[in-house]
Amino acid sequence: MTVLLDPTSEQSPTIRPRLPRPEKLDGLTIGILDIAKARGDVFLKRLGERLGERGIAHKHYAKPTNTRPAPLPLQQQIATEVDLVIEGLSD
Amino acid sequence: MSFTPRDGLIAVVKRDCPTCELTGPVLSELAERVSLQVYTPDDPSFPENVPDRIDDTDLDVSHRLKIEVVPTLIRMERGREIDRTFGWNRGEWERVAGIAGLGLELPDSRPGCGAKNIEPGVIERLKIRFNETGLKSRRIAVGEDEDEQEAMYERGWSDGLPLVPPTEERVLRMLDGTARDPQEVIGLIPPALQPATVEKIAVNAVMAGCKPEYLPVVVAAVEAVLEEGFAMHGVLATTMFVGPVLVVNGPIRRRIGMNAKGNALGQGNRANGAIGRALQLVVRNIGGGRPQEVDRATLGNPGKYTYCFAEDEEGSCWDPLSVERGMKPGQSAVTVFAGFGLQGMVDQKSREPESLARSFAESLKAMHNVKLAPCCDALLVICPEHERTFRNAGWSKARLYEELYKLCEIPGAELVAGAKGIAEGGPASIAGKTVNKFRPGGLMIVRAGGGAGMFSGIIGGWSSSGPRGSIPITKEVRN
Numbered sequence: 001m002t003v004l005l006d007p008t009s010e011q012s013p014t015i016r017p018r019l020p021r022p023e024k025l026d027g028l029t030i031g032i033l034d035i036a037k038a039r040g041d042v043f044l045k046r047l048g049e050r051l052g053e054r055g056i057a058h059k060h061y062a063k064p065t066n067t068r069p070a071p072l073p074l075q076q077q078i079a080t081e082v083d084l085v086i087e088g089l090s091d
Numbered sequence: 092m093s094f095t096p097r098d099g100l101i102a103v104v105k106r107d108c109p110t111c112e113l114t115g116p117v118l119s120e121l122a123e124r125v126s127l128q129v130y131t132p133d134d135p136s137f138p139e140n141v142p143d144r145i146d147d148t149d150l151d152v153s154h155r156l157k158i159e160v161v162p163t164l165i166r167m168e169r170g171r172e173i174d175r176t177f178g179w180n181r182g183e184w185e186r187v188a189g190i191a192g193l194g195l196e197l198p199d200s201r202p203g204c205g206a207k208n209i210e211p212g213v214i215e216r217l218k219i220r221f222n223e224t225g226l227k228s229r230r231i232a233v234g235e236d237e238d239e240q241e242a243m244y245e246r247g248w249s250d251g252l253p254l255v256p257p258t259e260e261r262v263l264r265m266l267d268g269t270a271r272d273p274q275e276v277i278g279l280i281p282p283a284l285q286p287a288t289v290e291k292i293a294v295n296a297v298m299a300g301c302k303p304e305y306l307p308v309v310v311a312a313v314e315a316v317l318e319e320g321f322a323m324h325g326v327l328a329t330t331m332f333v334g335p336v337l338v339v340n341g342p343i344r345r346r347i348g349m350n351a352k353g354n355a356l357g358q359g360n361r362a363n364g365a366i367g368r369a370l371q372l373v374v375r376n377i378g379g380g381r382p383q384e385v386d387r388a389t390l391g392n393p394g395k396y397t398y399c400f401a402e403d404e405e406g407s408c409w410d411p412l413s414v415e416r417g418m419k420p421g422q423s424a425v426t427v428f429a430g431f432g433l434q435g436m437v438d439q440k441s442r443e444p445e446s447l448a449r450s451f452a453e454s455l456k457a458m459h460n461v462k463l464a465p466c467c468d469a470l471l472v473i474c475p476e477h478e479r480t481f482r483n484a485g486w487s488k489a490r491l492y493e494e495l496y497k498l499c500e501i502p503g504a505e506l507v508a509g510a511k512g513i514a515e516g517g518p519a520s521i522a523g524k525t526v527n528k529f530r531p532g533g534l535m536i537v538r539a540g541g542g543a544g545m546f547s548g549i550i551g552g553w554s555s556s557g558p559r560g561s562i563p564i565t566k567e568v569r570n
Contacts, residue, residue, distance in 0.1 A: 001232055002239055002258060003232050003233075003259060004231045004232075004233060004239070005226060005229070005257045005258070005259060005262050005294045006229035006230075006231055006294070007228075007248050007257060007291065007295045007372065007377070008376045008379075009280075009285030009286070009376075011283065065559050065560065067322050067325030067555045067560040067561070068322060068325055
């Protein structure tokens, strides 16, 4: 029998269940996160306008750069201010 | 394991040691006069004239007595060691034995031989048997009928190629390559931000095929990619081609036999291949960075298996890259660059530096897309025959950087979207301006390659080069 040493961080993979989708958007506040990819701002601005037309509360956020995860304060701000988030993942 | 030392004298000797042979008559004399047990790690029939010989070919007693040299003579009293000497020295033996006039026919002293239990390969097995390794990693037992390679593939540890099985012996030997504490945490590896201990890095270095003496380079490379400026998370997660490219400078290159000459960027050198691969495995296994998961690369590039080479410093008229980046001459260092692939730069006719620099500049301008500027950083690997042209003309590296930067100024009109019939490009507002292909300081130059051939190379970078994305990082290689 050969004994090997585990090269990984030994984290058992845990699959987090997704949050249930909301039945409707009325009464919820939606975060719109621009991750700073090219033209993401154009797309998300239009999305905001469409939500506004339907009377849905929304707030815009932006990451300083797409090359790094969002700074922790921004993550926390979003988590406390909105109910769900839409982000543009790529250009 | 059940060894309980008896009071009196204990000697550990081996037949394959001339000094032990020499002390044979002394041991026989001692055996007649006092309580003496003789342990023999290689030949239990030695020494013939001592009755109380004990077989220690499994080396358990030698290990537990921490024997480093044979012969060793120990005096035990009330179950505890109170005196010890090794090699042959009449005065010392007389003191330990408490008997005068030993071995009068022998020379006064002779050095001993290395003990069998501390030989490389043996000491590791003994530490494992006695649970003294200090290794913390989870042990994974592979069944006798199971194929080790398949077991490792199934667990997702491989980059696609076979791995060296990371057994405890191999990992212990790997850790001999560094003076660092195996439990020292070098940093948190993205994307999962899991701690990379020296031990975990060593496990991955074993799998990559490293020798112990490569480990300090691997650790320095891990330190480098974990610097905030390198943005390892982004380099991994990007859809672009890049991965860490490693350039090694300083005396470590030659000590571990790295290739800086012919085919420096190709296959065939163990250190070049294994060090770059080890870094990739660290990101994969400790950080959990895997293709089609957090690694979103559209195509990637073959350098994501391994991309590591040494600069050919000897005979270069320029400072090594590491010195240019703040290291002292003679200091070993690794520089990491978020780069990909190799674009050949062929010029067999230029004999003047101006012409050759123009060749480089025109080739550089094609990087990513002729319509994109500034596009990314680049690492130029200049071959000796091209370097010679600059050397003969007295061009310093600083001069070459300056000339290349000037030559990479592009009229904005050529870069506007739609120009040259190509939709890619910049906004109309740059039409009247000049745009440089690079950010200031976005070029790095190293010298490497075989002595024949006017073939240099361009290693392209990431479109997010620079402080907003990734900048090259240089780290000292420490033992």
